[in-house]
């Protein structure tokens with residue numbers, strides 16, 4: 001099913017299916033709802049304005065996930081740089097940036113702990129784990145979005161889980 | 173030989189191909205140590221997924237963004253209408269305005285005086301004709317306005333729908349306000 005991203009009907013169809021996925025990607029990278037909404041809006045506007053041709057719904061979805069992921073990662077990096085340059089914090093702890101973004105939400109203890117742990121992962125591991133657990137992509141799809149090999153994805157998923165297990169105190 | 177975490181994680185993600193998948197399943201059926209480790213990894217995955225942003229949290233954001241995009245990207249009818257307006261050359265537009273004044277001012281005078289057509293300003297046939305009313309188009313030579321016209325009513329309805337108050341004045345006549 002070939003489609004044009006600037007066609008209103010096709011756009012609406014993609015939007016309906018893909019928005020929740022990209023919103024989860026943006027959120028679990030930034031842990032800030034308003035920032036995530038802005039990022040998704042930015043991604044979908046680019047998607048519409050570029051009026052690109054996609055062969056399948058999945059191709060459109062992967063394009064949107066890639067753009068959203070990049071915008072979200074850039075936001076996190078910029079925030080970290082700003083915090084560092086302002087020197088308001090002696091150390092840029094992921095905990096502080098996490099709390100900043102999560103202020104509007106009330107979490108259960110476990111949810112908060114999990115989100116805090118994910119926010120503490122390095123970019124490399126955070127990205128694969130977010131795409132795996134929150135965007136529901138398989139290894140091959142993650143490889144496509146990140147432009148890395150499937151076996152590389154497999155290794156990163158494994159190492160990310162190992163780190164998360166330690167961060168959450170779930171290791172034995 | 174027992175199974176390492178990476179194999180177990182791959183199996184957990186349902187990404188392990190045959191014949192390894194069957195071998196892992198067989199091993200897990202009798203090795204309690206590996207079975208226990210597998211359950212731990214499964215619990216970790218479930219814990220991670222339990223912290224996912226919910227559909228309820230997403231829904232209002234999804235509506236916000238769609239509303240914004242609809243407003244700025246989907247109103248193509250209005251946009252093309254506007255674009256058409258900008259292509260009308262200035263003399264032509266001035267003529268349209270003049271015609272409008274004649275028509276509407278004439279109507280008011282007629283109602284107020286109830287005395288026939290005496291006060292209707294001079295005929296507009298000399299002001300509006302196909303030689304001085306034309307559209308500037310990017311598709312070849314200029315066309316006359318009559319070939320595709322937003323009518324005066326359309327122009328005014330459109331401006332009205334945007335919330336504009338349109339006011340035109342003619343010398344010696346009370347200002348007429350369209351709002």
Ligand SMILES: [Zn+2]
Pocket residue numbers: 173174175199203204205206207
């Ligand atoms: Zn074993």
